[in-house]
Amino acid sequence: MSIRVSIVPVTAYQQNCSILKCEETGRGAVFDPGGDVERILEAVRQMDVTLEKIILTHGHMDHCAASDILRQQLEIPIEGPQREDDFWIGKLPEWCQMAGFPHADAFEPDRWLDDGDTVQVGAQTLEVLHCPGHTPGHVVLFHRAQQLAWVGDVIFQGSIGRTDFPRGNHDQLIRSIREKLFKLGDAVTFIPGHGPTSTLGQERQTNPFVADARYG
Incomplete structure:
Protein backbone atom coordinates (compact mmCIF):
# COMPACT_ATOMS: atom_id res chain seq x y z
CA MET A 1 0.00 0.00 0.00
CA SER A 2 1.42 3.37 -1.02
CA ILE A 3 -0.44 5.37 1.61
CA ARG A 4 -1.57 5.04 5.19
CA VAL A 5 -4.50 6.96 6.64
CA SER A 6 -5.57 7.66 10.20
CA ILE A 7 -8.93 9.25 11.05
CA VAL A 8 -9.02 11.47 14.12
CA PRO A 9 -12.49 12.66 15.19
CA VAL A 10 -12.20 16.23 16.49
CA THR A 11 -14.41 18.87 18.13
CA ALA A 12 -17.83 18.40 19.69
CA TYR A 13 -19.06 17.76 16.13
CA GLN A 14 -16.89 14.60 15.86
CA GLN A 15 -15.51 15.80 12.55
CA ASN A 16 -13.29 13.30 10.72
CA CYS A 17 -9.94 15.03 10.57
CA SER A 18 -7.63 12.63 8.78
CA ILE A 19 -3.91 12.22 8.31
CA LEU A 20 -2.41 10.86 5.12
CA LYS A 21 1.09 9.38 5.11
CA CYS A 22 3.01 8.62 1.93
CA GLU A 23 4.78 5.38 2.84
CA GLU A 24 7.43 5.98 0.20
CA THR A 25 8.64 9.30 1.60
CA GLY A 26 7.32 9.43 5.19
CA ARG A 27 5.73 12.77 4.38
CA GLY A 28 2.07 13.57 4.75
CA ALA A 29 -0.86 15.95 5.08
CA VAL A 30 -3.66 16.62 7.50
CA PHE A 31 -7.18 17.05 6.15
CA ASP A 32 -9.73 19.36 7.75
CA PRO A 33 -8.22 20.08 11.17
CA GLY A 34 -11.24 21.59 12.88
CA GLY A 35 -9.87 21.58 16.42
CA ASP A 36 -8.21 19.49 19.14
CA VAL A 37 -4.71 20.31 17.93
CA GLU A 38 -2.95 18.15 20.52
CA ARG A 39 -5.02 15.11 19.58
CA ILE A 40 -4.08 15.63 15.94
CA LEU A 41 -0.38 16.06 16.73
CA GLU A 42 -0.40 12.94 18.89
CA ALA A 43 -1.80 10.94 15.96
CA VAL A 44 0.91 12.46 13.74
CA ARG A 45 3.58 11.30 16.20
CA GLN A 46 2.11 7.80 16.37
CA MET A 47 2.12 7.56 12.58
CA ASP A 48 5.72 8.80 12.43
CA VAL A 49 4.80 11.16 9.59
CA THR A 50 6.31 14.52 8.67
CA LEU A 51 3.45 16.84 7.81
CA GLU A 52 4.13 19.02 4.80
CA LYS A 53 0.72 20.61 4.25
CA ILE A 54 -2.84 21.13 5.46
CA ILE A 55 -5.66 20.35 3.03
CA LEU A 56 -9.15 21.80 3.44
CA THR A 57 -12.31 20.51 1.77
CA HIS A 58 -14.37 23.55 2.78
CA GLY A 59 -14.56 26.54 5.06
CA HIS A 60 -16.89 25.44 7.86
CA MET A 61 -15.43 25.90 11.34
CA ASP A 62 -15.48 22.22 12.35
CA HIS A 63 -13.29 21.50 9.32
CA CYS A 64 -10.83 24.39 9.41
CA ALA A 65 -10.78 26.23 12.75
CA ALA A 66 -7.40 24.78 13.81
CA SER A 67 -5.77 25.21 10.39
CA ASP A 68 -4.00 28.48 10.98
CA ILE A 69 -2.77 27.33 14.40
CA LEU A 70 -1.17 24.28 12.77
CA ARG A 71 0.17 26.33 9.88
CA GLN A 72 1.99 28.65 12.27
CA GLN A 73 3.12 25.90 14.64
CA LEU A 74 4.46 23.57 11.94
CA GLU A 75 5.31 26.20 9.30
CA ILE A 76 3.46 24.37 6.55
CA PRO A 77 1.03 25.72 3.93
CA ILE A 78 -2.74 25.43 3.73
CA GLU A 79 -4.16 24.26 0.39
CA GLY A 80 -7.87 24.50 -0.38
CA PRO A 81 -10.72 24.90 -0.49
CA GLN A 82 -11.92 26.60 -3.68
CA ARG A 83 -11.99 30.41 -3.51
CA GLU A 84 -15.80 30.64 -3.28
CA ASP A 85 -15.51 29.55 0.38
CA ASP A 86 -13.45 32.64 1.23
CA PHE A 87 -16.50 34.26 2.85
CA TRP A 88 -16.87 31.32 5.27
CA ILE A 89 -13.24 31.47 6.36
CA CYS A 96 -17.27 30.18 16.25
CA GLN A 97 -18.74 32.68 18.71
CA MET A 98 -22.32 31.94 17.60
CA ALA A 99 -21.81 28.18 17.91
CA GLY A 100 -19.96 28.28 21.23
CA PHE A 101 -16.86 26.99 19.42
CA PRO A 102 -13.31 27.86 20.54
CA HIS A 103 -12.19 31.15 18.96
CA ALA A 104 -10.49 30.97 15.58
CA ASP A 105 -9.06 33.86 13.61
CA ALA A 106 -9.88 34.37 9.95
CA PHE A 107 -7.06 33.36 7.61
CA GLU A 108 -6.27 32.96 3.92
CA PRO A 109 -5.04 29.65 2.50
CA ASP A 110 -1.67 29.63 0.78
CA ARG A 111 -3.28 28.07 -2.26
CA TRP A 112 -6.89 28.02 -3.42
CA LEU A 113 -7.82 24.86 -5.33
CA ASP A 114 -9.85 24.54 -8.52
CA ASP A 115 -11.47 21.67 -10.37
CA GLY A 116 -8.79 19.72 -12.23
CA ASP A 117 -5.91 20.81 -9.98
CA THR A 118 -3.65 18.28 -8.30
CA VAL A 119 -2.15 18.28 -4.81
CA GLN A 120 1.14 16.53 -4.07
CA VAL A 121 1.70 14.78 -0.74
CA GLY A 122 5.12 13.16 -0.68
CA ALA A 123 5.18 11.02 -3.82
CA GLN A 124 1.37 10.83 -3.94
CA THR A 125 -0.90 12.80 -6.25
CA LEU A 126 -4.41 13.82 -5.25
CA GLU A 127 -6.91 15.01 -7.86
CA VAL A 128 -9.16 17.97 -7.03
CA LEU A 129 -12.87 17.97 -7.84
CA HIS A 130 -14.87 21.13 -7.19
CA CYS A 131 -18.13 19.82 -5.70
CA PRO A 132 -20.31 22.77 -4.63
CA GLY A 133 -23.68 22.51 -2.91
CA HIS A 134 -22.93 22.13 0.78
CA THR A 135 -20.74 25.20 0.40
CA PRO A 136 -19.95 26.99 -2.88
CA GLY A 137 -16.21 26.32 -2.67
CA HIS A 138 -16.26 22.71 -1.46
CA VAL A 139 -13.63 20.41 -2.97
CA VAL A 140 -13.09 16.66 -2.92
CA LEU A 141 -9.61 15.10 -3.02
CA PHE A 142 -9.21 11.79 -4.87
CA HIS A 143 -6.29 9.35 -4.70
CA ARG A 144 -6.86 7.38 -7.89
CA ALA A 145 -4.27 4.66 -7.29
CA GLN A 146 -5.76 3.81 -3.91
CA GLN A 147 -9.37 4.45 -5.01
CA LEU A 148 -9.89 6.67 -1.96
CA ALA A 149 -11.63 10.04 -1.74
CA TRP A 150 -11.90 12.69 0.97
CA VAL A 151 -15.36 14.11 0.44
CA GLY A 152 -15.85 16.46 3.39
CA ASP A 153 -19.55 17.10 3.88
CA VAL A 154 -20.70 16.38 0.31
CA ILE A 155 -21.92 12.85 1.01
CA PHE A 156 -22.14 10.53 4.02
CA GLN A 157 -23.10 6.92 4.55
CA GLY A 158 -26.84 7.05 3.90
CA SER A 159 -27.07 10.82 3.76
CA ILE A 160 -25.82 14.00 2.07
CA GLY A 161 -24.55 17.38 3.22
CA ARG A 162 -26.84 20.10 4.52
CA THR A 163 -27.72 22.88 2.11
CA ASP A 164 -29.54 25.26 4.46
CA ASP A 171 -29.72 20.84 -6.65
CA GLN A 172 -26.07 21.73 -7.07
CA LEU A 173 -25.11 19.24 -4.35
CA ILE A 174 -27.03 16.43 -6.07
CA ARG A 175 -25.27 17.23 -9.36
CA SER A 176 -21.88 17.24 -7.64
CA ILE A 177 -22.55 13.77 -6.25
CA ARG A 178 -24.18 12.14 -9.26
CA GLU A 179 -22.23 13.83 -12.07
CA LYS A 180 -18.80 14.05 -10.47
CA LEU A 181 -18.36 11.66 -7.54
CA PHE A 182 -20.31 8.68 -8.87
CA LYS A 183 -18.34 8.86 -12.13
CA LEU A 184 -15.19 8.00 -10.16
CA GLY A 185 -16.53 4.45 -9.91
CA ASP A 186 -18.39 2.17 -7.51
CA ALA A 187 -15.19 0.75 -5.99
CA VAL A 188 -14.08 4.10 -4.54
CA THR A 189 -14.04 4.25 -0.74
CA PHE A 190 -14.71 7.68 0.71
CA ILE A 191 -13.91 9.32 4.02
CA PRO A 192 -16.74 11.71 4.90
CA GLY A 193 -16.58 14.69 7.22
CA HIS A 194 -18.61 12.85 9.85
CA GLY A 195 -19.50 9.23 10.51
CA PRO A 196 -18.28 5.97 8.98
CA THR A 197 -16.59 5.45 5.63
CA SER A 198 -18.53 3.95 2.74
CA THR A 199 -18.16 3.31 -0.98
CA LEU A 200 -19.64 5.25 -3.85
CA GLY A 201 -21.21 2.05 -5.15
CA GLN A 202 -22.95 1.42 -1.85
CA GLU A 203 -24.37 4.95 -1.83
CA ARG A 204 -25.38 4.78 -5.49
CA GLN A 205 -27.45 1.72 -4.60
CA THR A 206 -28.85 2.59 -1.17
CA ASN A 207 -28.53 6.30 -0.31
CA PRO A 208 -32.12 7.59 -0.29
Whole structure:
Protein backbone atom coordinates (compact mmCIF):
# COMPACT_ATOMS: atom_id res chain seq x y z
CA MET A 1 0.00 0.00 0.00
CA SER A 2 1.42 3.37 -1.02
CA ILE A 3 -0.44 5.37 1.61
CA ARG A 4 -1.57 5.04 5.19
CA VAL A 5 -4.50 6.96 6.64
CA SER A 6 -5.57 7.66 10.20
CA ILE A 7 -8.93 9.25 11.05
CA VAL A 8 -9.02 11.47 14.12
CA PRO A 9 -12.49 12.66 15.19
CA VAL A 10 -12.20 16.23 16.49
CA THR A 11 -14.41 18.87 18.13
CA ALA A 12 -17.83 18.40 19.69
CA TYR A 13 -19.06 17.76 16.13
CA GLN A 14 -16.89 14.60 15.86
CA GLN A 15 -15.51 15.80 12.55
CA ASN A 16 -13.29 13.30 10.72
CA CYS A 17 -9.94 15.03 10.57
CA SER A 18 -7.63 12.63 8.78
CA ILE A 19 -3.91 12.22 8.31
CA LEU A 20 -2.41 10.86 5.12
CA LYS A 21 1.09 9.38 5.11
CA CYS A 22 3.01 8.62 1.93
CA GLU A 23 4.78 5.38 2.84
CA GLU A 24 7.43 5.98 0.20
CA THR A 25 8.64 9.30 1.60
CA GLY A 26 7.32 9.43 5.19
CA ARG A 27 5.73 12.77 4.38
CA GLY A 28 2.07 13.57 4.75
CA ALA A 29 -0.86 15.95 5.08
CA VAL A 30 -3.66 16.62 7.50
CA PHE A 31 -7.18 17.05 6.15
CA ASP A 32 -9.73 19.36 7.75
CA PRO A 33 -8.22 20.08 11.17
CA GLY A 34 -11.24 21.59 12.88
CA GLY A 35 -9.87 21.58 16.42
CA ASP A 36 -8.21 19.49 19.14
CA VAL A 37 -4.71 20.31 17.93
CA GLU A 38 -2.95 18.15 20.52
CA ARG A 39 -5.02 15.11 19.58
CA ILE A 40 -4.08 15.63 15.94
CA LEU A 41 -0.38 16.06 16.73
CA GLU A 42 -0.40 12.94 18.89
CA ALA A 43 -1.80 10.94 15.96
CA VAL A 44 0.91 12.46 13.74
CA ARG A 45 3.58 11.30 16.20
CA GLN A 46 2.11 7.80 16.37
CA MET A 47 2.12 7.56 12.58
CA ASP A 48 5.72 8.80 12.43
CA VAL A 49 4.80 11.16 9.59
CA THR A 50 6.31 14.52 8.67
CA LEU A 51 3.45 16.84 7.81
CA GLU A 52 4.13 19.02 4.80
CA LYS A 53 0.72 20.61 4.25
CA ILE A 54 -2.84 21.13 5.46
CA ILE A 55 -5.66 20.35 3.03
CA LEU A 56 -9.15 21.80 3.44
CA THR A 57 -12.31 20.51 1.77
CA HIS A 58 -14.37 23.55 2.78
CA GLY A 59 -14.56 26.54 5.06
CA HIS A 60 -16.89 25.44 7.86
CA MET A 61 -15.43 25.90 11.34
CA ASP A 62 -15.48 22.22 12.35
CA HIS A 63 -13.29 21.50 9.32
CA CYS A 64 -10.83 24.39 9.41
CA ALA A 65 -10.78 26.23 12.75
CA ALA A 66 -7.40 24.78 13.81
CA SER A 67 -5.77 25.21 10.39
CA ASP A 68 -4.00 28.48 10.98
CA ILE A 69 -2.77 27.33 14.40
CA LEU A 70 -1.17 24.28 12.77
CA ARG A 71 0.17 26.33 9.88
CA GLN A 72 1.99 28.65 12.27
CA GLN A 73 3.12 25.90 14.64
CA LEU A 74 4.46 23.57 11.94
CA GLU A 75 5.31 26.20 9.30
CA ILE A 76 3.46 24.37 6.55
CA PRO A 77 1.03 25.72 3.93
CA ILE A 78 -2.74 25.43 3.73
CA GLU A 79 -4.16 24.26 0.39
CA GLY A 80 -7.87 24.50 -0.38
CA PRO A 81 -10.72 24.90 -0.49
CA GLN A 82 -11.92 26.60 -3.68
CA ARG A 83 -11.99 30.41 -3.51
CA GLU A 84 -15.80 30.64 -3.28
CA ASP A 85 -15.51 29.55 0.38
CA ASP A 86 -13.45 32.64 1.23
CA PHE A 87 -16.50 34.26 2.85
CA TRP A 88 -16.87 31.32 5.27
CA ILE A 89 -13.24 31.47 6.36
CA GLY A 90 -13.41 35.24 6.64
CA LYS A 91 -16.27 34.96 9.13
CA LEU A 92 -14.71 32.23 11.28
CA PRO A 93 -14.58 34.36 14.45
CA GLU A 94 -18.30 35.16 14.18
CA TRP A 95 -19.37 31.59 13.42
CA CYS A 96 -17.27 30.18 16.25
CA GLN A 97 -18.74 32.68 18.71
CA MET A 98 -22.32 31.94 17.60
CA ALA A 99 -21.81 28.18 17.91
CA GLY A 100 -19.96 28.28 21.23
CA PHE A 101 -16.86 26.99 19.42
CA PRO A 102 -13.31 27.86 20.54
CA HIS A 103 -12.19 31.15 18.96
CA ALA A 104 -10.49 30.97 15.58
CA ASP A 105 -9.06 33.86 13.61
CA ALA A 106 -9.88 34.37 9.95
CA PHE A 107 -7.06 33.36 7.61
CA GLU A 108 -6.27 32.96 3.92
CA PRO A 109 -5.04 29.65 2.50
CA ASP A 110 -1.67 29.63 0.78
CA ARG A 111 -3.28 28.07 -2.26
CA TRP A 112 -6.89 28.02 -3.42
CA LEU A 113 -7.82 24.86 -5.33
CA ASP A 114 -9.85 24.54 -8.52
CA ASP A 115 -11.47 21.67 -10.37
CA GLY A 116 -8.79 19.72 -12.23
CA ASP A 117 -5.91 20.81 -9.98
CA THR A 118 -3.65 18.28 -8.30
CA VAL A 119 -2.15 18.28 -4.81
CA GLN A 120 1.14 16.53 -4.07
CA VAL A 121 1.70 14.78 -0.74
CA GLY A 122 5.12 13.16 -0.68
CA ALA A 123 5.18 11.02 -3.82
CA GLN A 124 1.37 10.83 -3.94
CA THR A 125 -0.90 12.80 -6.25
CA LEU A 126 -4.41 13.82 -5.25
CA GLU A 127 -6.91 15.01 -7.86
CA VAL A 128 -9.16 17.97 -7.03
CA LEU A 129 -12.87 17.97 -7.84
CA HIS A 130 -14.87 21.13 -7.19
CA CYS A 131 -18.13 19.82 -5.70
CA PRO A 132 -20.31 22.77 -4.63
CA GLY A 133 -23.68 22.51 -2.91
CA HIS A 134 -22.93 22.13 0.78
CA THR A 135 -20.74 25.20 0.40
CA PRO A 136 -19.95 26.99 -2.88
CA GLY A 137 -16.21 26.32 -2.67
CA HIS A 138 -16.26 22.71 -1.46
CA VAL A 139 -13.63 20.41 -2.97
CA VAL A 140 -13.09 16.66 -2.92
CA LEU A 141 -9.61 15.10 -3.02
CA PHE A 142 -9.21 11.79 -4.87
CA HIS A 143 -6.29 9.35 -4.70
CA ARG A 144 -6.86 7.38 -7.89
CA ALA A 145 -4.27 4.66 -7.29
CA GLN A 146 -5.76 3.81 -3.91
CA GLN A 147 -9.37 4.45 -5.01
CA LEU A 148 -9.89 6.67 -1.96
CA ALA A 149 -11.63 10.04 -1.74
CA TRP A 150 -11.90 12.69 0.97
CA VAL A 151 -15.36 14.11 0.44
CA GLY A 152 -15.85 16.46 3.39
CA ASP A 153 -19.55 17.10 3.88
CA VAL A 154 -20.70 16.38 0.31
CA ILE A 155 -21.92 12.85 1.01
CA PHE A 156 -22.14 10.53 4.02
CA GLN A 157 -23.10 6.92 4.55
CA GLY A 158 -26.84 7.05 3.90
CA SER A 159 -27.07 10.82 3.76
CA ILE A 160 -25.82 14.00 2.07
CA GLY A 161 -24.55 17.38 3.22
CA ARG A 162 -26.84 20.10 4.52
CA THR A 163 -27.72 22.88 2.11
CA ASP A 164 -29.54 25.26 4.46
CA PHE A 165 -26.41 27.30 5.21
CA PRO A 166 -25.63 30.56 3.38
CA ARG A 167 -25.02 29.86 -0.31
CA GLY A 168 -25.90 26.19 0.04
CA ASN A 169 -27.70 24.72 -2.98
CA HIS A 170 -29.46 21.35 -2.88
CA ASP A 171 -29.72 20.84 -6.65
CA GLN A 172 -26.07 21.73 -7.07
CA LEU A 173 -25.11 19.24 -4.35
CA ILE A 174 -27.03 16.43 -6.07
CA ARG A 175 -25.27 17.23 -9.36
CA SER A 176 -21.88 17.24 -7.64
CA ILE A 177 -22.55 13.77 -6.25
CA ARG A 178 -24.18 12.14 -9.26
CA GLU A 179 -22.23 13.83 -12.07
CA LYS A 180 -18.80 14.05 -10.47
CA LEU A 181 -18.36 11.66 -7.54
CA PHE A 182 -20.31 8.68 -8.87
CA LYS A 183 -18.34 8.86 -12.13
CA LEU A 184 -15.19 8.00 -10.16
CA GLY A 185 -16.53 4.45 -9.91
CA ASP A 186 -18.39 2.17 -7.51
CA ALA A 187 -15.19 0.75 -5.99
CA VAL A 188 -14.08 4.10 -4.54
CA THR A 189 -14.04 4.25 -0.74
CA PHE A 190 -14.71 7.68 0.71
CA ILE A 191 -13.91 9.32 4.02
CA PRO A 192 -16.74 11.71 4.90
CA GLY A 193 -16.58 14.69 7.22
CA HIS A 194 -18.61 12.85 9.85
CA GLY A 195 -19.50 9.23 10.51
CA PRO A 196 -18.28 5.97 8.98
CA THR A 197 -16.59 5.45 5.63
CA SER A 198 -18.53 3.95 2.74
CA THR A 199 -18.16 3.31 -0.98
CA LEU A 200 -19.64 5.25 -3.85
CA GLY A 201 -21.21 2.05 -5.15
CA GLN A 202 -22.95 1.42 -1.85
CA GLU A 203 -24.37 4.95 -1.83
CA ARG A 204 -25.38 4.78 -5.49
CA GLN A 205 -27.45 1.72 -4.60
CA THR A 206 -28.85 2.59 -1.17
CA ASN A 207 -28.53 6.30 -0.31
CA PRO A 208 -32.12 7.59 -0.29
CA PHE A 209 -31.06 11.07 -1.45
CA VAL A 210 -28.94 10.19 -4.49
CA ALA A 211 -29.46 6.50 -5.36
CA ASP A 212 -29.97 5.47 -8.97
CA ALA A 213 -33.46 4.24 -8.10
CA ARG A 214 -34.47 7.80 -7.25
CA TYR A 215 -33.08 9.38 -10.41
CA GLY A 216 -33.46 6.53 -12.91
